[in-house]
Amino acid sequence: MAKHKTPMLDQLESGPWPSFVSDIKQEADKRAKNPAGLDFQIPQDCPDDLLGVLELAYKDKETHWKHGGIVGVFGYGGGVIGRYCDQPEKFPGVAHFHTVRVNQPAGKYYKTDYLRGVMDIWDLRGSGLTNMHGSTGDIVLLGTTTPQLEEIFHELTHTLNTDLGGSGSNLRTPADCLGKSRCEFACYDTQALCHTLTNDYQDELHRPAFPYKFKFKFDGCPNGCVAAIARSDFSVIGTWKDDIxxxxxxxxxxxxxxxxxxxxxxxxxxxxxxxxxxxxxxxxxxxxxxxxxxxxxxxxxxxxxxxxxxxxxxxxxxVGLETGATILCGAKAPILDGAQMGSMLVPFIPVEEPYDEIKEVIENIWDWWMEEGKNRERLGETMKRMGFQKLLEVTNIKAVPQHVKEPRSNPYIFFKEDEVPGGWKHDEKGYRERHMR
Known part of the structure; x- marks a missing residue:
């Protein structure tokens, strides 16, 4: 029987759609009965207390989760989102309720024994509650305690040969569409590119060194099934050069x-x-x-x-036969300066292993953004603050008409000194004049 009365949460079960409240209640009931005789490594009443703290938040109209602080696994700066309840005496089952992000495979293709393995770990060492998947793409394991983090990490890496995803000011877990494995429109192998960059940029994924989060997303064609153009700092969208x-x-x-x-x-x-x-x-x-x-x-x-x-x-x-991709940069959801879509940076780029051309663009952007970006400033906000022209300069990309957002409204044209033949010279009054040879 439920420990806490939840009349407001119960209303969420009354509609025609499945409710997360029902799922939590189901897990709470399973743990109370425990037919498998599991030796739970976190409080057995965790799901029940989760319902209680949520009901209290609805009643008080404020959250009862406090700042997560610093919590994680040894050697990693990301992958775990710390969560603590500010009412631990009343809800001891969720005094700690950390979230663990697990890196999803390219295309989200799973074997059933892998999924069963993840669930076995989480039934024993977590709340049993999951989110399949988070907005970035990871498997999200909701709710465990600090002593269990290293145990979970060890079992994920050694038993299931998988890794944690990204969190914090680092590269977030790259995500892609099904690509050529299922889709006739795919213009490049999204899964191969996603898998390669996930492996190649492990340091950026696990050890935060960026001004803020950075997301890769890979759409195989302009249909955009992972909405890369709206949700990623660096989106690679399949396209073609020749005729339909x-x-x-x-x-x-x-x-x-x-x-x-x-x-x-x-x-x-x-x-x-x-x-x-x-x-x-x-x-x-x-x-x-x-x-x-x-x-x-x-x-x-x-x-x-x-x-x-x-x-x-x-x-x-x-689609045409001469396929490749377009690279767009700077999309984000609202945080500091509102939502914005990605801006086209590279109109067409071949997508072929070992993907050196794409990596060169990525690393030039990172070098600039890490130098110029403010704390908690997404790439799109740095681009907006410093100008798209600057992004073209640091990536060594020549301006093309497709880069123009709108006709210029400023009548003045500003030249850099190295753009003026012969440079500048100053007259006796200190005015700078263009000196033509």
């Missing part, structure tokens, strides 16, 4: 109703006869498509890779 491939016979098959548009995604609803002009051509954001005489034409020079036509007619349209 068109199978005109299959275009006609779509028009004739032989293929279902959107790959049959709306099969449970009758949208009427497929209209290629209304549903594809007229919806092109740059109006670069036309359909006449039973033939679909695309002005590829004006295509912005929005993916709409490919999504509607995947059997007839394919």
């Amino acid at each position: 491939r068109i199978d005109q016979d299959r275009v006609k098959a779509y028009v004739a109703g032989e293929f279902k548009p959107n790959a049959g995604a709306h099969a449970g609803r009758d949208w009427g006869k497929f209209d290629i002009v209304a549903e594809v051509v007229d919806r092109c954001p740059t109006k670069c498509m036309s359909y006449a005489g039973g033939k679909l034409s695309i002005d590829n020079s004006n295509c912005t890779r929005c993916m709409h036509c490919l999504n509607v007619m995947p059997a007839a349209l394919k």
Whole structure:
């Protein structure tokens, strides 16, 4: 029987959707009965006390978790988020309630015995409550005590051959879409790149040395299934250089109703006869498509890779053959200066092992950001404060029209001394004049 009465939390179970409250109650009930006879290494009433402290927070309209302080595993500065309750006498089961982040595999492909191994560790040494997955991508193990951290870490690394994820002012756990393993639109191997950079940048992942957090995310195509453009300081989004491939016979098959548009995604609803002009051509954001005489034409020079036509007619349209990626920088969620999307830095880059070109861009950015970034300032905020031009300079990337956000509004043009032929000279009044040879 539950130790704490939770009338407000109980209301969250009354709606049509599954509730986290029900999940916590289920775990609390399992621990109270303990049919497996587990020798729990943390207080057995941990989930029950978690419900109690949450109910109290709802009642008082303030949190009862205090600052986590410094807690972690030996040799690592990240991977564990410390959490302590400010009512330990009332809720001893959650006096300590640390979160452990576990680095997910590329593409989040798991074997069932691996997942069972993680759950066995957490049932014994944690609360049994998990979050699959956190917003960065990690497996999030919710709630354990300080003495258990080293034990959990040892079992994860030695038994399951896995590692902790990132937390704090460091590289966060890189995340990617399924890429070429499942998706015909993928323009590069997201899993290979994600896995390689995760291994190569272990020091940056586990030992915080940055001004603030830094996230990699890898989308295989512009559909953006991990939303890299909105959620990562450094996003790599698959694209192509050449033309969209068109199978005109299959275009006609779509028009004739032989293929279902959107790959049959709306099969449970009758949208009427497929209209290629209304549903594809007229919806092109740059109006670069036309359909006449039973033939679909695309002005590829004006295509912005929005993916709409490919999504509607995947059997007839394919991405180009000259594939690679676009790199964008500076996306973040609201903290200091509001949310912002990534800004395009590299229009096209080949994505081929050992990925030296991509690593060069990353490391140039890090060198600059670690030197110029303020404490708790994301890369996007440093870019905004110091100017996109500065980012181009430190990464040795030549400016192109795609870098321009809007036409300039300042009538003055400022030159650096090395940009002026012959340099500057000063007259007797101290005015600086342009000296032309």
